[in-house]
Amino acid sequence: MGLFDKVFRPDKNREQEQVLKDANSFFKTFTTYRPVFRSWQGSIYESELIRSAINARARHISKLKVEINGEAKPKLVRRMLQGPNEWQNWPQFLARTSTILDIHNSAFIVPVRDNDMYITGYYTVLPHQCEIVDYKGEPWVRYRFTYGEIGAARASECSILTQFQYKSDFFGENNNALKPTLKLLDLNEQGIEEAIKNGATFRFWAQMGNFAKSADIRNEEERFNREHFQAENGGMLLFPNTYANIHQYNQAPYTVDQAQLEQIRTSVYNYFGVNEDILQNKAYGDAWSAFYEGFVEVFAVQFSEAMTRAMFTETERSYGNKLMLTSNRLQYLSNADKLQVAAQLTDRGIFSINEAREVFNLPPVEGGDIRTIRGEYKNADEIGGENGNE
Numbered sequence: 001m002g003l004f005d006k007v008f009r010p011d012k013n014r015e016q017e018q019v020l021k022d023a024n025s026f027f028k029t030f031t032t033y034r035p036v037f038r039s040w041q042g043s044i045y046e047s048e049l050i051r052s053a054i055n056a057r058a059r060h061i062s063k064l065k066v067e068i069n070g071e072a073k074p075k076l077v078r079r080m081l082q083g084p085n086e087w088q089n090w091p092q093f094l095a096r097t098s099t100i101l102d103i104h105n106s107a108f109i110v111p112v113r114d115n116d117m118y119i120t121g122y123y124t125v126l127p128h129q130c131e132i133v134d135y136k137g138e139p140w141v142r143y144r145f146t147y148g149e150i151g152a153a154r155a156s157e158c159s160i161l162t163q164f165q166y167k168s169d170f171f172g173e174n175n176n177a178l179k180p181t182l183k184l185l186d187l188n189e190q191g192i193e194e195a196i197k198n199g200a201t202f203r204f205w206a207q208m209g210n211f212a213k214s215a216d217i218r219n220e221e222e223r224f225n226r227e228h229f230q231a232e233n234g235g236m237l238l239f240p241n242t243y244a245n246i247h248q249y250n251q252a253p254y255t256v257d258q259a260q261l262e263q264i265r266t267s268v269y270n271y272f273g274v275n276e277d278i279l280q281n282k283a284y285g286d287a288w289s290a291f292y293e294g295f296v297e298v299f300a301v302q303f304s305e306a307m308t309r310a311m312f313t314e315t316e317r318s319y320g321n322k323l324m325l326t327s328n329r330l331q332y333l334s335n336a337d338k339l340q341v342a343a344q345l346t347d348r349g350i351f352s353i354n355e356a357r358e359v360f361n362l363p364p365v366e367g368g369d370i371r372t373i374r375g376e377y378k379n380a381d382e383i384g385g386e387n388g389n390e
Helices: 003-008 014-022 048-062 074-082 090-104 176-199 214-229 258-272 286-311 314-318 335-347 353-359 380-386
Strands: 036-038 065-069 106-113 119-125 129-135 138-144 150-154 159-162 204-208 243-248 322-326
Touching: 003 106, 003 150, 014 129, 014 138, 014 150, 048 090, 048 176, 048 258, 048 286, 065 074, 074 119, 090 106, 090 119, 090 159, 090 286, 106 138, 106 150, 106 286, 159 286, 176 258, 286 322, 335 353
Parallel strands: none
Antiparallel strands: 036 129, 065 322, 106 119, 106 159, 129 138, 138 150, 204 243
């Protein structure tokens, strides 16, 4: 049994079988009659700079903490707190989901079922094509994979994450806007490669005299190449007096200058919302907070809302059942800022001892969940009463 069979359970899911056989009508939307997603065939992940940008985003996403509130579906919640499925932990799941979203601008999270068709977790699939079809008046998501497998699931039980969503009511746009930058990156890398090759070669041109026939010129070329450029030969080149006006030929390959290279890199940074400090793990404090608010928090909010709607019914959500991604942003402050924040908030009873320890990545201690307030802090109403101000 392969991963496809474990996720979609085609031998058990009778409704899925009917959707694959009978659902010929596409779910009608405002912007398009056929809501179809096709994976983008661009090779943005093959570029070193773009892969670094995508991976930097995925690394920070993978550090988000999963919290599930409420009392609904306790069995599923217990499993989900341990991991999203039996093959991945949460950091792996979140990093891959973020990577797929950046490359295709759409990510599809589908439920994983056991032999009794109960949902036991979730998995992010990478279909070649995805369609929203109408089955008995209800939207279903039908997936087609590269090797021919077809699976389906209720849209209400799936999470579809998007970015750059414009034309489609369900899916994000492709990354064609990045193609000019990809071409420039590729041409520059080719130029560097050719520069290295040319630097290891010696070229010259010379005028040959005393040859009247073309056959003599051809014979001299063959003799010169045979005596100087065969594998067993080496050393210096010796030119007889039949050669005149000997000159070395230098071909200077073109590569972009530093200013142009910075413009290319800036285009990639702007597209993915990163910079060199993020890529090289140098960002902390306000710089990291800006990245968090501009991307990490956006992903966390969308993922939390999408997974909450997929896991819980409308009634269950109304009672406070939800999944949330959270992050301790204070961990990315400098040590001096951490110390100041922890001291001020602990003294005022805003932080407990264990919450302050968490800022420094320290484990909790027994009895550390209490909150204390320094003795010189007093209730303002009590001070007013002591002074006779009613």
